[in-house]
Amino acid sequence: MPTISLSRRLASVLCLSLVCALAALALTGCAKPRQAPLPVGNLKLGVAYFSQPAEPSHMLAGYVLENLPHIDERFLAEMDVLLAEVLAEESKNSFHSRDSALHCSKKVAVQDGRSNNQAALRTWSSIGRCMGVDLLVVPFLFEFRERLGGPMGALEPARVVMDIFVIDVRSESLISRSRFDETQSALTSNLLEAGKFFRRGGRWITAHDLAREGMEKAVKELRL
Numbered sequence: 001m002p003t004i005s006l007s008r009r010l011a012s013v014l015c016l017s018l019v020c021a022l023a024a025l026a027l028t029g030c031a032k033p034r035q036a037p038l039p040v041g042n043l044k045l046g047v048a049y050f051s052q053p054a055e056p057s058h059m060l061a062g063y064v065l066e067n068l069p070h071i072d073e074r075f076l077a078e079m080d081v082l083l084a085e086v087l088a089e090e091s092k093n094s095f096h097s098r099d100s101a102l103h104c105s106k107k108v109a110v111q112d113g114r115s116n117n118q119a120a121l122r123t124w125s126s127i128g129r130c131m132g133v134d135l136l137v138v139p140f141l142f143e144f145r146e147r148l149g150g151p152m153g154a155l156e157p158a159r160v161v162m163d164i165f166v167i168d169v170r171s172e173s174l175i176s177r178s179r180f181d182e183t184q185s186a187l188t189s190n191l192l193e194a195g196k197f198f199r200r201g202g203r204w205i206t207a208h209d210l211a212r213e214g215m216e217k218a219v220k221e222l223r224l
Helices: 006-030 073-090 098-107 116-131 191-199 207-221
Strands: 045-047 135-145 148-150 153-156 159-168 173-183
Touching: 045 073, 045 098, 073 135, 073 207, 098 116, 116 135, 116 159, 135 207, 159 207, 173 207
Parallel strands: 045 135
Antiparallel strands: 135 159, 148 153, 159 173
C-alpha cells in the first residue's frame, strides 16, 4: 500500500477540523434563545416611518455621513411594510401604525433643542404625543444597496445600514437603539461569518432579506 505523507495527513486533519468548526458555528447561530417581550404594561406603542436623515437635526444619535446615495421613497415605503410584517410575526405587542405617524408629522412643527440630537428627539416626541402613544419606535435607513447578480453568484453583495430607536415621548428621552450595518460576505472571505452563511442557505441574499435580518435583530435587542 502507498504511504500517505505527513503533510497530506495534516491537511486532511485541518480540513476535517474546519468542517466541524463551521458546522458548530451554524448550529450555535441557529440556537439563540428568544428574549422576553418588552414589559410595557399599559403603555401605548407606536411605530414611525422609515426615513433617511439628511441633516444633523434629523439624527437621534450620531451624525450624518456625507456622500451617501439617496434612497428612493419607494424603498423606504417597502421597509415600512416589511417592519410591520416583522413586528406582527415576532412581537407580542400591538403598535399604532406608521400612517398615524405620517399624519402627525404633517401637523407637528420641527422642534428646537440645545443640540441636533435633542432637536430630533423633541420633534419625534411631539409626533408620538400627537399619535397618542407613550413609546415610539423610530427607524432610520442610511444605506440600501441591492445585490448585483443572483442567489448563486453576486458581482456585488447587498448592503444595509439602519438604526432603530425606541423613545419615551412623555419624558422626551431615548430608551434604546439597535444598529445594523452589514454587507454580506462570502464564506471564503470571512470564516467568522460561517453561521450567517449557513443560515442564509449558502446563497447571496437580497437587500430586502438583509433588512429583515436587521429588523428581527432589533426586535430581539430592543425586546419589542
